[in-house]
Structures are given as structure tokens and as C-alpha cells.
Amino acid sequence: MTAPLLSLEGVSKTFHVRPVLGAVRRVEALRNVTLSVDPGRALALVGESGSGKSTCGRAVIRHFEPSAGTIRFRGEDIFEGWTRQGDRAYLRAVQMVFQDPFASLNPTHTIRHHLERPLRLHGGPGDLEARLRGILSDVELDPATTLEKFPHQLSGGQRQRVSFARALAVGAELIVADEPTSMLDVSIRKSVLDLMRRLKEERNIAFLYITHDIATAHYIAEETAVMFAGQVMERGPSDAVISSPRHAYSKLLISAVPDPARRFDAGADDALAFTRQAEAVRASAARPVAGYREVAPGHFVAYAEAENA
Numbered sequence: 001m002t003a004p005l006l007s008l009e010g011v012s013k014t015f016h017v018r019p020v021l022g023a024v025r026r027v028e029a030l031r032n033v034t035l036s037v038d039p040g041r042a043l044a045l046v047g048e049s050g051s052g053k054s055t056c057g058r059a060v061i062r063h064f065e066p067s068a069g070t071i072r073f074r075g076e077d078i079f080e081g082w083t084r085q086g087d088r089a090y091l092r093a094v095q096m097v098f099q100d101p102f103a104s105l106n107p108t109h110t111i112r113h114h115l116e117r118p119l120r121l122h123g124g125p126g127d128l129e130a131r132l133r134g135i136l137s138d139v140e141l142d143p144a145t146t147l148e149k150f151p152h153q154l155s156g157g158q159r160q161r162v163s164f165a166r167a168l169a170v171g172a173e174l175i176v177a178d179e180p181t182s183m184l185d186v187s188i189r190k191s192v193l194d195l196m197r198r199l200k201e202e203r204n205i206a207f208l209y210i211t212h213d214i215a216t217a218h219y220i221a222e223e224t225a226v227m228f229a230g231q232v233m234e235r236g237p238s239d240a241v242i243s244s245p246r247h248a249y250s251k252l253l254i255s256a257v258p259d260p261a262r263r264f265d266a267g268a269d270d271a272l273a274f275t276r277q278a279e280a281v282r283a284s285a286a287r288p289v290a291g292y293r294e295v296a297p298g299h300f301v302a303y304a305e306a307e308n309a
């Protein structure tokens with residue numbers, strides 16, 4: 001068994017929101033989250049809005065320190081006792097690709113500028129121009145027509161490819177991809193997902209893939225974790241979690257994926273009953289997780305205290 005590249009052990013994060021008027025509000029964005037990602041593999045984090053997926057990704061790229069728990073990269077605590085050199089190596093090895101590539105590309109600089117600097121800093125064999133062209137080819141962009149362009153002159157899909165190229169340029173080993181295709185046209189989503197798969201298979205890059213889209217989680221990731229209210233409800237092989245979910249909340253989430261064969265007005269009479277049932281499941285899932293049952297090898301399902309009795 002390979003050692004995980006990244007592991008989160010009992011990670012919690014509480015934000016204190018200070019409104020202009022009224023009392024400070026505590027938001028428990030992550031509660032005791034334990035997950036791991038192996039080299040060259042992908043873990044998908046799925047869940048509804050506000051479930052804590054992005055907070056998890058942001059903790060991994062050290063946007064903030066968790067309130068509790070440990071995050072390790074190759075066995076080393078990412079917040080403790082690193083030399084400056086180790087620190088720099090981590091910042092290179094773990095890269096984030098965001099939903100909106102515009103937000104992470106500087107509109108006043110060409111694609112050449114975006115890629116040249118990290119390539120220079122990172123070093124590596126071969127001359128810079130050849131490496132630049134190589135990296136663009138790796139993300140299936142034509143160097144001849146791309147290098148001198150500005151971000152606004154590219155399509156959304158091409159811009160997202162530049163984001164991946166930049167991660168490659170610094171020597172990323174783990175990419176935290178936060179909804180990388182959700183702003184793209186449906187017609188080009190698959191090609192960007194295919195690129196991610198290729199980077200995983202050919203370059204051994206690991207992915208923490210954050211998404212609302214359960215179908216793409218299945219397409220990209222060997223493993224899937226379902227989050228709700230800052231906790232992991234279920235995790236395991238994507239096939240098992242998505243095709244035969246075991247936790248009531250995972251079942252609810254997966255049942256909410258639109259079925260193209262179903263008429264949009266079908267079952268309207270059942271809608272109220274469904275909403276009531278969904279509310280009950282969500283209320284139950286929000287309770288603190290007491291532990292996980294391993295229902296099949298590597299497939300873990302959360303239980304709350306009373307449920308285990």
C-alpha cells in the first residue's frame with residue numbers, strides 16, 4: 001500500500017463571523033474531517049453548497065490554519081516546524097485551480113508571462129523556450145497560437161488549461177481543483193476533465209477535486225467523499241459511494257441528480273412528502289458524527305451517537 005500524499009486527520013475549522021450589529025456567530029465549516037489522497041489518484045469532495053468542500057481545499061493550500069486536527073503532506077505536518085526551503089517546496093507541490101480562471105490570471109500579462117516565471121523559478125532540464133512549449137503541449141494548447149495572447153483572447157476552456165499549465169510549470173504533485181469546469185460550456189467540460197485524467201495517469205499528479213457534480217466525480221476520481229454541514233458522511237471507492245450510497249444523506253444527495261428520462265413535472269404530488277423527508281435526513285446528518293462503520297473494504301459510513309447503540 002502506498003503512503004498517502006496528503007492526509008487530513010480530525011481537521012476542524014470554526015470561523016467567527018462578526019456582524020456590524022449583533023453577536024459574534026460561530027460557523028463550524030469543518031468538523032473532524034479525516035481524508036487522504038494517494039499519489040496519482042483523485043479524491044472527489046461532493047456536497048451541497050456550504051458543506052465545507054472549499055474550506056477543506058483552502059486549508060490544504062494553507063489559506064488558514066485549522067482550529068483543530070492535522071494536515072500532513074508526505075507524512076509531514078504542513079503547519080509545523082518546516083524550514084523555509086520545505087515551505088517553498090510545499091507551496092510548489094500543492095497548487096490550486098479555481099472555478100474562474102479569469103480570477104487567477106492577470107489580464108495585463110500574456111500567457112508566456114504567466115508560464116515563464118514559474119518555469120524559471122522552478123528550474124529543470126532543457127532550455128526555457130522548449131519547456132514552455134512542452135508544457136503547453138501537455139495541456140493540449142498550441143504554443144504557436146497561445147503564447148503571445150492575453151487571457152481575454154482565449155476561451156474559458158483554454159484559460160482553464162493555462163491554469164493547469166501553470167500548476168505543471170511549478171512542478172505540482174497535488175492539484176486542489178475547486179469546481180474547475182463549472183463555469184465552462186457543457187460542450188468543453190469533458191475535454192477539461194479528460195485533461196485532468198491524463199495528468200493523473202501520465203504525470204502521476206494527485207487531485208483533490210471539489211465539485212457539486214456527482215457525475216464528474218465518478219468520471220475523474222477513484223474515491224469520493226460526501227460532505228454535509230462540515231462533516232464527512234461517507235467515503236470510499238467512487239463506484240460504491242455513487243452507485244450504492246449507504247448513508248441516508250448520500251442517498252438524498254445522489255437522488256437529487258436530475259434524471260433526464262424523468263419528466264420535469266412528474267411526481268409533483270410527491271414533492272411535499274419528499275421535501276419533508278429531505279429535511280429530516282438533513283437534520284439527522286447535521287448531528288455530530290460519532291464514528292465510521294467500514295461497510296466494505298475502504299468504504300466508510302458515518303454514524304451519529306444514538307445510531308450506534
Ligand SMILES: Nc1ncnc2c1ncn2[C@@H]1O[C@H](COP(=O)(O)OP(=O)(O)OP(=O)(O)O)[C@@H](O)[C@H]1O
Pocket residue numbers: 015016017027028029047048049050051052053054055056212
Ligand atoms: N471566511 C469565512 N468566514 C466565515 N464563514 C465562512 C468563511 N468561509 C466559509 N465560511 C462558511 O463555511 C461554510 C462552508 O463553506 P464552504 O465554502 O467551504 O462550502 P462549499 O461546500 O465549498 O460551498 P460552495 O459549493 O457553495 O462553494 C459555509 O457556511 C460558509 O458560509
